[in-house]
Amino acid sequence: MTGIHPSAVIEEGAQIDASATVGPFCVVGPQVVLGPDVELKSHVVVTGQTEVGAGTVIFSFAVIGEIPQDLKFKGEASKLVIGKRNRIREHVTMNCGTEGGGGLTSVGDDGLFMAGCHVAHDAIIGNNVIVVNSAAVAGHCVIEDDVIIGGLAGIHQWVRIGRGAIIGAVTMVTNDVIPYGLVQAPRGVLDGLNLVGLKRRGVSRADITALRAAFQMLAQGEGTFHQRAERLGEETSSEYVSEIVDFVLAETGRHFLTPG
Template identity: 80%
Template sequence: MAGVHPSAVVEDGARIDPTATVGPFCVIGAGVEIGPEVELKSHVVISGQTTIGAGTTIFSFAVIGEVPQDLKFKGEDSRLIIGERNRIREHVTMNGGTEGGGGVTKIGDDGLFMAGCHIAHDAMIGDRVIVVNSAAIAGHCVLEDDVIVGGLSGVHQFVRIGRGAIIGAVTMVTNDVIPYGLVQAPRGELDGLNLVGLKRRGVARSDITALRAAFQMLAQGDGTFHSRAERLGAETDSDYVREIVDFVMGESDRHFLTPR
């Protein structure tokens, strides 16, 4: 097979695009589909019902699509869908889904998953997400677009992290994080906004000002966090602030990290 090293093991049924490259000593399971221009370095293991999108590169010793680390998993249909142009570094693990979470783990496009990080069953990962070395994303988590999770951090199961939020290194996140939030400290605390990320993306000064005012209201306004967000939604004309309000008002299995 063109592009497949002679030492690689490819099970019958695997579908590999002719433009893909499979390096030495890789193991590709029967249910795997590898898209155009995908590159697998040496010693990559891909199993299960796993789809790898075009232009993705997977580095040595990554294990992709193995069964979930969930004692409730009983061998039911389990899928992993990885989007396009992702960079998945050495020793990364990504598991398929479980019946309790819809059966699918999904990774968006243009992500960077650094060495040794873990994406657990039924997680939903957006586009342009960065998960730094040895960070762990637990089952059923949702990471929206442009999220950054710092090294050696952990995200508790069922937690949602809103678009553009950043999690500092060595942080445990146990509750939902609003879009554009900045979380740090060992037991993650919402400590402000990801202003650097907003500026890098070219967000208008007026929107950043509106976000800062909204954060202040969420931190110090009257009533519960939920009621403050509800009032904020009635008053704002900023799409960015509205995104935070919609996130807070949305369905969740966790509480929120609130401003300190």
């Protein structure tokens, strides 16, 4: 294969598409699958039972598919599956799953994982997600589509972050974040809605108005947070508000960041 540099180490069993490129001093393990047009820059390690989707580019010194940083891991078979057209920058680490978490770490399509960020075992990452430099997503987290996680942020294990939410830089997130939420401050506070992101995606004025009213009701309405969400579900006709309601009422192992 002309796309593989002579200094690269390709272990027997690795499956590499003929259109893929493997740069100097890369190491590709025996259970790795690299899809069409995947590109590994120099000094990349891809190991474990790892699949990398078409068009994904992995930059120098990234380590992809290593065993989890979890003392409960005993060498059981587990996977890392990365989707299409991701950009995985320098020094990024992504780990395979564990038996206790379902055995799969999953990354969707069209993501940008900036230098030095980390995706831990059994995390489920959606499409069009941006994880900024040196941010860390802990084990078992669910990050839905179109989420942005700011630099040096930390996402606590088992936390869910709903679609379209944005997490500010240097923020620790210890509880679930509703879709389209805006979280900031050192100990993450739900401080509003990601209005910039909503406008950029062309969400209608009527839906944004409905989301603002829903946020106010969740913040100041009567009853518990769940009761307010249930009431919202009965009253709303906005699909965006319904998405928040469904997210809040779904099963979770964490509490929610609630509007202050």
